[in-house]
Amino acid sequence: xxxxxxxxLFCSVLHGLEITVALTVLGSVLAFICAFVFGLxxxxxxxxxxxxxxxxxxxxxxTSVFVQVFWLYYALPAFGIxxxxxxxxxxxxGLNVGAxxxxxxxSAIQATGKDQYESCCALNFTRYQTFRYIVLPQAFPRMLxxxxxxxxxxxxxxxxxxxxxxxxxxxxxxxxRIRTGQTFLPFAVTLLVYFLLYLGILFFVQSVTRLTKPxxxxx
Amino acid sequence: xxxxxxxxxxxYAVTVLFMAFSVGAxxxxxxxxxxxxxxxxxxxxxxxxxxxxxxxNEPPWTVIDADGRVGGVGPELTHAVFQRMGVPxxxxxxxxxxxxxxxxxxxxxxxISSGLFIQPGRCQAVAFSEPDLCDREALLMLANGHSxxxxxxxxxxDHALQIGVPAGGSEEHAALAAGVPANRLVPISDGxxxxxxxxxxxxxxxxxxxxxxxxxxxxxxxxKLTLVKVEDAPVMCAGIAFSPRAVALRDAYDxxxxxxxxxxxxxxxxxxxxxxxxxAREHTRKEFCAGKEVQ
Numbered sequence: 001x002x003x004x005x006x007x008x009l010f011c012s013v014l015h016g017l018e019i020t021v022a023l024t025v026l027g028s029v030l031a032f033i034c035a036f037v038f039g040l041x042x043x044x045x046x047x048x049x050x051x052x053x054x055x056x057x058x059x060x061x062x063t064s065v066f067v068q069v070f071w072l073y074y075a076l077p078a079f080g081i082x083x084x085x086x087x088x089x090x091x092x093x094g095l096n097v098g099a100x101x102x103x104x105x106x107s108a109i110q111a112t113g114k115d116q117y118e119s120c121c122a123l124n125f126t127r128y129q130t131f132r133y134i135v136l137p138q139a140f141p142r143m144l145x146x147x148x149x150x151x152x153x154x155x156x157x158x159x160x161x162x163x164x165x166x167x168x169x170x171x172x173x174x175x176x177r178i179r180t181g182q183t184f185l186p187f188a189v190t191l192l193v194y195f196l197l198y199l200g201i202l203f204f205v206q207s208v209t210r211l212t213k214p215x216x217x218x219x
Numbered sequence: 220x221x222x223x224x225x226x227x228x229x230x231y232a233v234t235v236l237f238m239a240f241s242v243g244a245x246x247x248x249x250x251x252x253x254x255x256x257x258x259x260x261x262x263x264x265x266x267x268x269x270x271x272x273x274x275x276n277e278p279p280w281t282v283i284d285a286d287g288r289v290g291g292v293g294p295e296l297t298h299a300v301f302q303r304m305g306v307p308x309x310x311x312x313x314x315x316x317x318x319x320x321x322x323x324x325x326x327x328x329x330x331i332s333s334g335l336f337i338q339p340g341r342c343q344a345v346a347f348s349e350p351d352l353c354d355r356e357a358l359l360m361l362a363n364g365h366s367x368x369x370x371x372x373x374x375x376x377d378h379a380l381q382i383g384v385p386a387g388g389s390e391e392h393a394a395l396a397a398g399v400p401a402n403r404l405v406p407i408s409d410g411x412x413x414x415x416x417x418x419x420x421x422x423x424x425x426x427x428x429x430x431x432x433x434x435x436x437x438x439x440x441x442x443k444l445t446l447v448k449v450e451d452a453p454v455m456c457a458g459i460a461f462s463p464r465a466v467a468l469r470d471a472y473d474x475x476x477x478x479x480x481x482x483x484x485x486x487x488x489x490x491x492x493x494x495x496x497x498x499a500r501e502h503t504r505k506e507f508c509a510g511k512e513v514q
Contacts, residue, residue, distance in 0.1 A: 015285075163314070177409065181410075181411050182411075183411055
């Protein structure tokens with residue numbers, strides 16, 4: 001009896017883990033892309049691009065991720081757009097966290113000293129060269145700790161997809177509770193699994209930080 | 220205009236863009252609802268080969284196992300009806316109980332089969348089939364409780380009682396109608412949560428359909444619980460809910476459901492799950508909807 005329950009819980013969590021990990025990874029990739037596209041767009045030379053970027057950042061940062069995912073899943077079909085639950089989840093999480101990331105990208109780039117730009121100017125670097133070889137290698141490591149935080153936030157926010165019929169860990173734990181009436185066990189396991197995922201992200205971000213540490217470059 | 224700060228101008232631009240987007244979205248929505256579907260919904264389902272059924276895990280009405288397989292009396296009956304309508308497969312779309320009707324209206328499912336009671340309010344939002352599963356409302360409480368309420372009117376009189384009701388369920392309306400103030404009603408998301416609240420004293424009474432209550436009593440067999448069937452509440456019947464745009468599909472479903480009721484298939488499925496097949500025969504959709512049906 002107890003063995004059956006443990007096996008049932010193990011299967012449920014394993015099924016849920018697949019969805020949670022897939023959402024975290026794909027959502028983070030989308031968030032990363034959005035962060036760079038709109039973070040750079042926010043300080044672009046062209047006015048229209050700046051306006052579009054500010055619009056995206058403020059709308060997605062200023063409204064609840066919960067409501068955004070609900071919008072994508074329940075409201076968009078009224079406009080004839082039927083996204084799959086999985087795609088709604090990735091879009092909702094990725095676009096929301098991407099908006100925070102865009103501000104991280106912008107601030108990290110703007111934190112690069114004026115002297116750096118002046119030296120580039122003195123060396124007759126193009127805008128691309130300045131950005132690619134001088135600004136970005138200094139700004140990127142500055143972004144990483146905050147990106148790591150955002151990724152952890154995204155991972156934890158994946159539990160809201162249980163409300164749009166995706167069977168993530170939280171949803172599976174909930175179904176297990178309804179099936180068996182057990183509450184302590186599924187919630188304890190769920191907490192543990194989220195914490196292990198957090199450790200995984202921490203390890204990943206630390207590895208990337210080591211790899212991208214600015215080295216003195218011989219020119 | 221020169222005095223307008225850069226920041227203000229940005230906020231202005233964002234607001235204008237947002238409003239433009241909203242207006243465009245509303246127009247798109249209106250265009251969508253007026254569009255006509257050329258092929259009948261039943262023909263579409265037959266061509267596709269499967270029907271998407273909105274479900275929430277509500278044992279014993281709907282049971283979902285560890286591998287996500289769908290069972291329980293509601294889905295089994297619905298599957299049998301759709302099979303005879305020429306739609307062989309059934310696909311479950313899981314959500315919370317409160318998310319069932321929004322999911323149906325957002326075209327996430329073709330029909331709901333999850334013990335959704337037919338009520339006037341719901342009749343305005345969705346097109347119900349004829350009643351298929353009926354049940355009494357019940358009150359669940361600890362056996363050593365101080366008071367012993369038998370009805371919603373008893374609950375209204377005892378001001379010390381906090382009453383748990385399923386979130387989005389029919390019990391809330393029944394209790395309010397009997398004079399229970401809203402601040403003594405606690406919405407509960409699922410059975411186990413309700414049981415824990417009952418055992419820890421956050422609520423003193425948990426009101427829910429009798430068969431769901433019996434299921435919880437069986438799960439918590441080591442606890443001494445009292446299950447009372449509410450005296451002043453009528454029998455409630457669930458039906459399959461269809462989109463208000465799918466009344467023709469609903470009518471086709473009703474036709475086959477009547478056939479199953481006549482040939483004994485209906486009785487066999489209900490009896491196998493401990494439901495009473497005679498109850499639904501005494502009631503009609505018309506009576507539960509009280510003239511609030513969508514047309």
